[in-house]
Amino acid sequence: xxxxxxxxxxxxxxPEGGEACVSHRTLVLTVxxxxxxxxxxxxxxxxxxxxxLDVTAVDWLGxxxxxxxxYHFYSTSHKIRVRLKTRVPExxxxxxxxxxxxxxxxxxxxxxxxxxxxxxxxxxDLRPILLYEGFEGHPLRKDYxxxxxxxxxxxxx
Amino acid sequence: xxxxxxxxxxxxxxxxxIRPAFERGERDDEVVxxxxxxxPATHGTVQLIAALDGEKVARVDVHCGYLHRGFEKxxxxxxxHNLIPYVxxxxxxxxxxxxxxxxxxxxxxxxxEITPRCRYLRxxxxxxxxxxxxxxxxxxSLMELGAMTAFLYLVMLRDYMYEHLADxxxxxxxxxxxxIGGLARDxxxxxxxxxxWILEQYHEFxxxxxxxxxxxxxxxxxMRDVGVMSAADAINWGFxxxxxxxxxxxxxxxxxxxxxxxxxxxxxxxxxxxxDNYDRYYVRMREMDESVHMIRQLVDRLPEGPISVDDRxxxxxxxxxxxxxxxxLINHFKLIMxxxxxxxxxxxxAHEAPNGELGFxxxxxxxxxxxxxxxxxxxxxxxxxxxxLLQGYQLADIVPTFGSINMIGGECDR
Amino acid sequence: MDRAPIPIRPVNSRHPxxxxxxxxxxxxxxxxxxxxxxxxxxxxxxxxMEFMAVSSTPYDTDRFGAALxxxxxxxxxxxxxxxxxTHKQAPVLLKVYEQMCEPKxxxxxxxxxxxxxxxxxxxxxxxxxxxIPVDIYVPGCPxxxxxxxxxxxxxxxxxxxxxxxxxxxxx
Numbered sequence: 001x002x003x004x005x006x007x008x009x010x011x012x013x014x015p016e017g018g019e020a021c022v023s024h025r026t027l028v029l030t031v032x033x034x035x036x037x038x039x040x041x042x043x044x045x046x047x048x049x050x051x052x053l054d055v056t057a058v059d060w061l062g063x064x065x066x067x068x069x070x071y072h073f074y075s076t077s078h079k080i081r082v083r084l085k086t087r088v089p090e091x092x093x094x095x096x097x098x099x100x101x102x103x104x105x106x107x108x109x110x111x112x113x114x115x116x117x118x119x120x121x122x123x124x125d126l127r128p129i130l131l132y133e134g135f136e137g138h139p140l141r142k143d144y145x146x147x148x149x150x151x152x153x154x155x156x157x
Numbered sequence: 158x159x160x161x162x163x164x165x166x167x168x169x170x171x172x173x174x175i176r177p178a179f180e181r182g183e184r185d186d187e188v189v190x191x192x193x194x195x196x197p198a199t200h201g202t203v204q205l206i207a208a209l210d211g212e213k214v215a216r217v218d219v220h221c222g223y224l225h226r227g228f229e230k231x232x233x234x235x236x237x238h239n240l241i242p243y244v245x246x247x248x249x250x251x252x253x254x255x256x257x258x259x260x261x262x263x264x265x266x267x268x269x270e271i272t273p274r275c276r277y278l279r280x281x282x283x284x285x286x287x288x289x290x291x292x293x294x295x296x297x298s299l300m301e302l303g304a305m306t307a308f309l310y311l312v313m314l315r316d317y318m319y320e321h322l323a324d325x326x327x328x329x330x331x332x333x334x335x336x337i338g339g340l341a342r343d344x345x346x347x348x349x350x351x352x353x354w355i356l357e358q359y360h361e362f363x364x365x366x367x368x369x370x371x372x373x374x375x376x377x378x379x380m381r382d383v384g385v386m387s388a389a390d391a392i393n394w395g396f397x398x399x400x401x402x403x404x405x406x407x408x409x410x411x412x413x414x415x416x417x418x419x420x421x422x423x424x425x426x427x428x429x430x431x432x433d434n435y436d437r438y439y440v441r442m443r444e445m446d447e448s449v450h451m452i453r454q455l456v457d458r459l460p461e462g463p464i465s466v467d468d469r470x471x472x473x474x475x476x477x478x479x480x481x482x483x484x485x486l487i488n489h490f491k492l493i494m495x496x497x498x499x500x501x502x503x504x505x506x507a508h509e510a511p512n513g514e515l516g517f518x519x520x521x522x523x524x525x526x527x528x529x530x531x532x533x534x535x536x537x538x539x540x541x542x543x544x545x546l547l548q549g550y551q552l553a554d555i556v557p558t559f560g561s562i563n564m565i566g567g568e569c570d571r
Numbered sequence: 572m573d574r575a576p577i578p579i580r581p582v583n584s585r586h587p588x589x590x591x592x593x594x595x596x597x598x599x600x601x602x603x604x605x606x607x608x609x610x611x612x613x614x615x616x617x618x619x620m621e622f623m624a625v626s627s628t629p630y631d632t633d634r635f636g637a638a639l640x641x642x643x644x645x646x647x648x649x650x651x652x653x654x655x656x657t658h659k660q661a662p663v664l665l666k667v668y669e670q671m672c673e674p675k676x677x678x679x680x681x682x683x684x685x686x687x688x689x690x691x692x693x694x695x696x697x698x699x700x701x702x703i704p705v706d707i708y709v710p711g712c713p714x715x716x717x718x719x720x721x722x723x724x725x726x727x728x729x730x731x732x733x734x735x736x737x738x739x740x741x742x
Binding site: 231 | 642665690
């Protein structure tokens with residue numbers, strides 16, 4: 001049953017300018033950034049991927065486009081997962097937000113913005129969630145040194 | 158009068174780490190209160206900015222992140238094995254589940270298959286951790302409601318389990334017991350006998366809790382119809398685990414996509430009716446019963462055999478060989494210093510943690526350290542939907558609702 | 572007896588009778604304070620589980636008088652910093668510490684509060700003594716309940732032997 005659904009998805013979701021493959025029994029779709037919202041909408045409407053699991057990013061420092069935004073969805077009826085990937089450049093790291101489709105996207109996009117600086121167009125609230133006001137930079141980027149602390153309170157002595 | 162001046166002096170000097178969504182309520186008579194971040198009911202690391210209309214919560218803005226310890230950044234600096242203690246401290250109430258989910262993700266990436274005994278032991282210990290986690294959640298939320306006796310009973314039982322796990326792993330709370338390709342060590346003598354005794358104690362203690370609370374008028378008044386969530390809403394907000402199952406939607410990764418030894422076990426998945434606090438409490442109590450049932454089945458079926466797979470890519474060689482053979486010495490050295498060599502690729506593995514779906518997304522470019530490791534933490538997603546559970550209810554309802562979510566700071570903020 | 576009355580504000584604080592009463596007063600006040608510690612559990616992370624365990628049966632802190640937590644800094648005297656303090660949480664910790672009234676003591680509970688633990692990165696403060704003065708450090712990740720009880724007992728010894736000025740700065 002898994003294989004049949006994966007095949008159907010591969011054919012119907014095969015995006016323009018993108019690719020599909022299967023990695024460790026998960027279907028991975030790569031789309032250009034403009035098509036992300038549409039692909040997610042189709043996944044939700046046509047294939048019943050109703051649970052939004054995760055959005056995160058990978059920093060491929062040295063490559064252009066630099067950031068790879070990765071989404072995971074789960075279908076509670078078919079019981080499979082799908083991974084949706086897209087690449088955004090460092091100069092314009094903007095992707096459409098999925099808050100219109102899934103409420104869960106709100107906090108997770110905030111975290112991705114905090115950590116990597118990916119701007120989710122359409123998310124009304126991109127305040128820092130894991131970091132604090134006044135933190136400069138995006139710590140999970142590869143060029144942010146791990147030990148660079150930005151203390152809010154002056155140290156004693 | 159130096160009181161107010163001193164406080165405003167502190168406010169002026171100390172920065173505010175967050176930017177609240179609203180400074181004042183929509184109406185004139187609404188009071189904006191900051192509940193947090195050092196607050197017993199918010200488990201110390203969450204701040205709720207609430208606009209109160211009398212006692213009713215009109216609007217709430219949830220701020221987590223006060224325990225963000227930079228776990229994902231640490232991951233890029235350590236070898237696959239060195240990350241196991243870090244992974245432990247995600248959902249620290251059920252440390253073993255995190256260990257095994259992470260190890261399974263790396264094993265999938267490396268293409269390693271664990272031994273049958275390891276599979277059964279990991280399942281047994283995952284269920285054991287589920288019991289300790291649910292005990293902690295129920296005990297803490299009951300204490301916050303004022304039921305101190307129930308807290309003491311459950312913590313006593315949990316302490317038996319902690320000492321028992323300390324016999325096995327060496328630590329009471331943060332075990333670091335999983336290894337890539339297996340486990341750290343095998344069961345000591347008498348461990349299973351003690352386990353049988355603890356499971357009997359479980360029935361006694363939890364029976365008392367049921368007797369004290371299930372039909373208790375005050376408990377029902379405080380928990381029933383408070384923090385209600387419908388199933389469709391819960392799915393929209395990404396809830397998984399007992400939060401989702403309490404709404405009536407029976408999503409459980411152990412049944413839907415069985416991993417480890419769950420396919421061979423006979424167990425039920427309890428679901429609730431209304432999705433309120435009482436249902437969440439009861440779903441957790443019933444899940445503990447099911448876990449105990451599963452543990453008993455696993456103890457009966459535990460196969461003999463080696464604990465760790467005999468694969469030089471990940472398993473440390475026997476000490477006797479390390480001291481006598483040069484190949485084992487070099488293998489040991491390379492595994493410790495460089496880490497197990499994983500191929501390039503990416504993998505997402507999810508386990509049914511006591512809070513919901515705990516997923517590890519690993520990106521590797523080859524070598525002994527990850528390129529990126531991301532944790533899909535159920536608590537963080539639940540925080541995103543928390544405002545739906547709090548708005549419209551009373552200020553005093555924040556305490557049991559928050560307790561019933563089982564927000565674990567280590568997992569939420571990573 | 573035609574001895575001079577013992578001044579409350581002694582000009583010369585080396586009068587032996589004064590010293591004797593001062594010592595006795597210190598012993599009495601120290602005894603009272605050490606057995607009536609009101610902890611403020613500033614709880615953040617995994618050590619909270621061990622804090623819960625040490626507060627309940629069978630490792631009861633009530634035997635030491637240190638069981639009743641007070642979640643208001645104005646009402647407590649022992650600030651137990653349980654768990655990792657991050658830079659985001661640091662202003663909160665400092666605010667709570669400054670709101671506590673004298674006498675107050677600080678216990679750094681766990682490896683993360685003591686030195687940052689193994690989180691040596693941009694987010695965690697490498698030990699709370701960078702922010703507030705600490706009286707006793709409890710090692711362990713998380714510390715066993717026996718370690719915590721040992722720490723409470725050592726702190727109680729220190730309180731018992733300390734100088735407790737209650738009426739004036741010197742008495």
